[in-house]
Amino acid sequence: MWGILTMHTFNRGSISIPDISFDHMVFMEKPFQDDETVKQWKQNGHVYGKYAGSTIEKNQGQPNWVSCVEDQFELQNKTSCIYRMTPGTVMPEHKDFYKKYRSLYNVEDSNHIVRIVVFLEDWKSGHYFEIENNPIVNWKRGDYVMWKNDTPHMAANIGNENRYTLQITGCDV
Numbered sequence: 001m002w003g004i005l006t007m008h009t010f011n012r013g014s015i016s017i018p019d020i021s022f023d024h025m026v027f028m029e030k031p032f033q034d035d036e037t038v039k040q041w042k043q044n045g046h047v048y049g050k051y052a053g054s055t056i057e058k059n060q061g062q063p064n065w066v067s068c069v070e071d072q073f074e075l076q077n078k079t080s081c082i083y084r085m086t087p088g089t090v091m092p093e094h095k096d097f098y099k100k101y102r103s104l105y106n107v108e109d110s111n112h113i114v115r116i117v118v119f120l121e122d123w124k125s126g127h128y129f130e131i132e133n134n135p136i137v138n139w140k141r142g143d144y145v146m147w148k149n150d151t152p153h154m155a156a157n158i159g160n161e162n163r164y165t166l167q168i169t170g171c172d173v
Contacts, residue, residue, distance in 0.1 A: 010131050010147040015072045017142045018065045020120055022164060025063075027054035027084045037094050046092045053085035053163075066166065073146075075114055075170025077105045085155065085163040087126070095150035101169050110149050116168040118144040126159020148172070 032038055032052040041051070056062055058079050070078050079101065085091075098113050107113060117129070119139045129136040131145055131153040147153070157163045 010134075010145055010151055012136075012143065012145055014140065014143045015069065015118065017069055017118065017120065020063075020065065020164075022084070022162070025056055025082065026060075027056055027082075028060065029054045032091070032094075033099065034094070034097060041092045044092070046090065048088070048090045050086070050089040051091055053083050053089055053157075055081040055083055057081045069118060069166055070168055073116060073168060073170065075168070075172060077107075078168060078170040079104070080166055080168045082120075083165045083167050085127075085157040085165075087157050087160055087162070090156045090158070091154055093130075093152050093154040095152055097150070098169065105171070107171060112148075112171045112173050114146060114148055114170055114172050116144055116146045116166075116170075118142070118166040118168065120164040120166055124159050124161050124163070126157060126161075127163045128154075128156040128158070130154045 030052055038051055058081070062080070062082060066080055066082065070080055096115055098107070098110060101107065101113065102110065120141060122141050123137055123139045127137070129145065131147060132151060136145060
């Protein structure tokens with residue numbers, strides 16, 4: 001899947017996903033997991049009401065379609081969350097540290113950790129994603145971005161409608 005990629009690289013692609021209704025899903029608010037990063041954002045002038053969206057994690061009873069989407073990626077120890085970013089949520093550039101994942105699966109070398117963000121709906125005005133200084137907009141339902149380890153990225157919803165993604169985390173070995 002990766003071939004010979006460096007630590008800071010990403011791939012894009014598209015997969016098939018079923019039609020999804022978010023109407024009856026119960027999301028849980030989740031603060032951004034790294035207080036030091038939030039402190040740095042604020043020092044840099046990024047003062048927003050929300051830095052993170054809400055989730056439905058695997059242990060919260062995700063819909064059956066999530067497993068079908070996960071199965072399209074060849075990773076070990078996969079876990080996922082459905083992620084809802086409401087209007088006004090801004091997550092400036094950051095790197096993921098995977099603290100919970102590393103603890104759960106006893107992963108010492110984070111260079112093997114892969115993160116995938118699958119866009120669950122077509123792009124809407126005000127929805128934004130950027131990775132390694134590459135802006136990504138105009139995505140279609142089923143498009144995804146995949147990266148390893150601590151590749152810098154950011155996301156925002158400055159539009160008028162919720163932004164839905166599926167975040168998949170796993171290992172490439």
